[in-house]
Amino acid sequence: MKSTSKSSKTVLDPRTKMLLAVTIASVLIGGGSGGIMNIIRPALVLVPLLLFCISGKWKSAAIYAAAYLCAFAGELFLVPVTTGFMNFMIVACCGMFARFMPGIAMGSYLVNTTTVSEFMAAMERMHLPQKLSIPLSVMFRFFPTVGEEYGAIGDAMRMRGIRFGGGKPGKMLEYRMVPLMVSCVKIGEELSASALTRGLGAPIHRTNICKIGIRPYDLAAMLLCVVSIIFLLIDKFSVI
């Protein structure tokens, strides 16, 4: 979650980022291969990498590139030379990974480079009703908090000697989730109370001091999205 409002290196409008995330996820997961898709897929895969680089997140960029290359190489070289169960496992792992990874990377870019305030402004501009925009922004606000709580609970588990290989893998999840849920509910309640006393949910047009807007880069990115989606649809419905 981006949390400072200093002039940032992000170039895209939150709406563009959301559209990109949706497009990348749906085209890569839902789309086939062959034909024009051989151009669109790599283009979309490169988008998160490019964005990470532009905003100076070199570490994320490197991790993403390495992980994707591994999955891709696995699919390319290991699949033809293995058989049976191994083959199945490699196809499943690498295939899934190569398809899901770019969408996840784009999602993390979205969350990491957008402030809550920008996110709310973007939804306001899209004329989403408050019934939808408020819960969504609360959810958006919640990611880093859940992360913090998760870390604290992890400490508690390590201290009690509940570690991987400690015998009860099924219980691990329960021990992690129960306190996490309890504290998230509590924080959520306090957060709502504090926001409501400051007028959230007033039935008037909400203003916003952060500046968002569609610029040339956004148009280019949106064009890429639209083209990809059109080809995805053609790919799905025309060739039956």
Next chain:
Amino acid sequence: MINLKDIQFFYTGASEASGLKQINLHIKRGETVLLCGESGCGKTTLTRLINGLIPHFYEGTLTGEVMICGKRISDTPLYDLAKTVGSVFQNPRSQFFNVDTTSELAFGCENLGMNEEEVLSRIDRTAEALSLNPLLGRSIFELSGGEKQKIACGSVGTLGPDIIVLDEPTSNLDILGINDLKSIISKWKIQGKTILIAEHRLYFMQGLADRVLYMKNGEIREEYTGVQFYEKPSSFFRERGLRISALAKLGKKKVCPVPEQKVLTVENLEFSYSKAKKLIDIPRVELPEAGIIAIIGHNGAGKTTFVRSLCGLLKKDKSILKYNESTLKARKRLDSCYMVMQDVNHQLFTESVLDEVLLSMKKEDRENAEKILDSLELLAFKDHHPMALSGGQKQRVAVAQALASGRDIIVFDEPTSGLDLRHMEKVAECIRQLRQQGKTVFIVTHDPELILSCCTHILHIKKGRAEGSYLLNEAGKKRMMDFFCL
């Protein structure tokens, strides 16, 4: 300004004891009113009546009438009240809607649809008035508790409400944070705001509170002017279960120094996130084994890093702990130290109190587990769900976990934040018992009253270094009080 008539309130699904009975209260414009009383006396509930969270957010049965500036609260939606009543809450972590400070200051104004110039000029004015300029444009995750609470005050201030309600705002603050909050409250008082504050810490409101209300069992039992209240003798506060009214009074409290024989040493403790700045740098410090060691210092000094290292929770930690003729590296310490966390909910995993204790044992031993629970007055609750217990009971369940797992070193992280006198003394008693069982106890705390109730030794951490490590005798007490009184 504020008028409460024949109020009676009970939360839905809660026992009648937790509600309010027979509240009649009139607060004049510009008055500063302090609400005090033991935990569960109804202070927080009363503040919620005034900021409208009751009946609009928390459900329950309400009779009587609350009028604020001529408006009936039950007929006024929360967003209309936002301009009149501002609220600052207890937990600085959970009252920010945004994660950057400037947006947070703008938040209330944006919700009410003010235009951009108006919002920006209000932020400027508020930041100027409350000296928030150095905090603008920052991430809230980088701020200390005190700084967060200042931003919380600021985001209330931008809306310019006439009434400000604060619900235990100092619970999570250190001495610097409390001083900052005090100066904000006095600025508001000068601006003529009407202020209602519910608090356990009373000393910092001396000279600010015009009127003090003492509550018990959901009723306003006693009423004093600020001057009368702060002139009362210590026994007055003790009888009512209230915290000390002036830090200076703590000076009279006796300390009984204990001879320190065996020592425990921490060596080679060094930790940083980046190369530039070391979070903590303690080459060697000697502490008494089987003592109760208070770790004091300002927020961000490295207290938490110190105890996390002690418990083996820090990554890439090269430090060494020597005690009882054994030398422990970080990883080993996971099995010999135990921390009772500030938010104890993080360490309760199971469905019953007894299960919590059994889970911590290397070999499940029901009899011993029950013995441990008995020693902590928890046996009657052994089949209860840990999450259904009160805060103090949860804390003792965590202590029971530590005892069951046979740890020698037990760390408490801020065990008394937001506790009244009676609960604080219970914690102190529990800690003293641990020492009698031969445990070494570390307490990270901002609470001098707790320190004088049970500690034997002080470790003062300043900017990542061990500034002082001294026995809590008369001289030590003076040195400690100098830190807390600044």
